[in-house]
Amino acid sequence: MRAMRGVWRWRRNPLRRGTDRIEAWAALAAALLIALGATSVGWITGQAAHGALLTTVRLQHEQRHLVWVTVDRLVSRAPLDPDPETSSQRDAHRRVIARWTAWDGSEHTGQISTPRPVEPGEHFRIWTDDRGRVTPRPMDAGTAGTHAVLAGLGSAAATGALIEGGRRLFVWRLMVRRFHAWDVAWQRAGQDWGRADAGS
Numbered sequence: 001m002r003a004m005r006g007v008w009r010w011r012r013n014p015l016r017r018g019t020d021r022i023e024a025w026a027a028l029a030a031a032l033l034i035a036l037g038a039t040s041v042g043w044i045t046g047q048a049a050h051g052a053l054l055t056t057v058r059l060q061h062e063q064r065h066l067v068w069v070t071v072d073r074l075v076s077r078a079p080l081d082p083d084p085e086t087s088s089q090r091d092a093h094r095r096v097i098a099r100w101t102a103w104d105g106s107e108h109t110g111q112i113s114t115p116r117p118v119e120p121g122e123h124f125r126i127w128t129d130d131r132g133r134v135t136p137r138p139m140d141a142g143t144a145g146t147h148a149v150l151a152g153l154g155s156a157a158a159t160g161a162l163i164e165g166g167r168r169l170f171v172w173r174l175m176v177r178r179f180h181a182w183d184v185a186w187q188r189a190g191q192d193w194g195r196a197d198a199g200s
Helices: 002-010 018-063 087-093 141-192
Strands: 065-074 095-101 107-113 123-128
Touching: 018 141
Parallel strands: none
Antiparallel strands: 065 095, 065 123, 095 107
16 A cells, blocks of 8 residues: 555656656555465465375375283383473383284384373373384374465465565665766766856
């Protein structure tokens, strides 16, 4: 809106310079590019990211499985820490040696983290791949959508910043040209300054 007001204000102003008109049109063009171009780039990026992430979600859910594990024994606790609330102490309390059967039927034993304090003989579930290797929880569709939205917003913001940066560079070049023209005009005026017939 500011750019359009500038174009309208300078349209028939007798003090208007050529660079003023160019600057106003550049601002209007940048505003339209940001409003249309940046949002389009953000939407396209978000859609592409969402499609790719949904494919990842599908593959992860096909390749990762929940299996039951049985706690054999607790990992030896580290020496008592003066602060029992430190993360290292909590982690030591939740590391166990456990055994589980993979999706392909193979037996596994290893040291894993537990979601809560457990005792030997207790059971809980973990995510593994087809070969029984422990994996993180698979991504869900909601998380994929959130990441896609963030990717779209980020690309739209980056595009808008790039357009605005180009406009500012263009205006800076116009200012340099304007100042140069002023210097030339002052030099010409200085040659005749104080002469009685300067205006004749």
